[in-house]
Amino acid sequence: MRQPAIFFGHGSxxxxxxxxxxxxxxxxxxxVGKPAGVVMVSAHWETDGLGVTAQEKPETIHxxxxxxxxxxxxxxxxxxxxxxxxxxxxxxxxxxTQQWGLDHGTWSVLTHVWPEADVPVVQLSLNRRLSARQHxxxxxxxxxxxxxxxxxxxxGDFVHNLRAWKRDGGEAYGWASQFNDAVKAxxxxxxxxxxxDWVGLAEQxxxxxxxxxxxxxxxxxxxxxxxxxxxxxxNDVIEGGSISMTGVRIG
Numbered sequence: 001m002r003q004p005a006i007f008f009g010h011g012s013x014x015x016x017x018x019x020x021x022x023x024x025x026x027x028x029x030x031x032v033g034k035p036a037g038v039v040m041v042s043a044h045w046e047t048d049g050l051g052v053t054a055q056e057k058p059e060t061i062h063x064x065x066x067x068x069x070x071x072x073x074x075x076x077x078x079x080x081x082x083x084x085x086x087x088x089x090x091x092x093x094x095x096x097t098q099q100w101g102l103d104h105g106t107w108s109v110l111t112h113v114w115p116e117a118d119v120p121v122v123q124l125s126l127n128r129r130l131s132a133r134q135h136x137x138x139x140x141x142x143x144x145x146x147x148x149x150x151x152x153x154x155x156g157d158f159v160h161n162l163r164a165w166k167r168d169g170g171e172a173y174g175w176a177s178q179f180n181d182a183v184k185a186x187x188x189x190x191x192x193x194x195x196x197d198w199v200g201l202a203e204q205x206x207x208x209x210x211x212x213x214x215x216x217x218x219x220x221x222x223x224x225x226x227x228x229x230x231x232x233x234x235n236d237v238i239e240g241g242s243i244s245m246t247g248v249r250i251g
Contacts, residue, residue: 154217
């Protein structure tokens with residue numbers, strides 16, 4: 001059965017401990033069931049070149065500081081998959097590595113999607129040498145995986161401006177809402193060119209994407225869309241005025 005492609009707006013690592021976003025991730029896991037594996041592109045693994053994790057037991061990486069001990073103590077012992085890593089290499093030319101594991105962009109979400117940690121996960125890095133269009137072209141090469149029982153996923157945030165984030169919450173900034181809505185509209189109409197040239201999606205778009213590492217994983221998911229695929233959204237909330245939690249399911 002063809003698997004969906006999924007983008008997760010992951011927000012704060014604290015979401016790993018639970019809450020309404022985590023509840024939606026749990027519901028998504030129940031809806032999609034257990035795939036043969038997951039290839040995750042996380043905002044938190046950027047490399048000079050393209051890498052894919054290839055170990056049998058990937059480490060749970062706590063790539064953050066100044067959070068509660070309960071969060072630092074969390075483990076997500078999902079298996080890796082050398083076989084899936086080899087398939088990703090075949091499709092993309094990625095270098096297999098054991099120098100990374102599952103960072104919080106991956107495990108803070110998947111600990112709710114598949115809490116039994118029984119779905120194999122590999123991470124594909126964000127190659128900083130590539131333009132947005134080249135990222136999308138690379139993502140197209142992953143399309144066969146959906147028909148091989150594998151979910152292609154991305155983890156980041158459409159809107160990710162930590163400098164503007166309101167610690168005490170509050171309404172979304174107008175520029176954040178406009179960009180979030182423009183991204184969703186482009187996804188619904190299947191306009192990948194607009195997503196690639198994201199600076200033109202909305203006025204003041206660069207306030208929403210001051211750096212692009214949290215946006216680029218979306219292109220890997222958008223590129224998986226095929227004729228007949230539906231697009232739906234979950235956790236469609238802008239947190240603290242400037243962090244979009246919006247998730248996307250394609251197919």
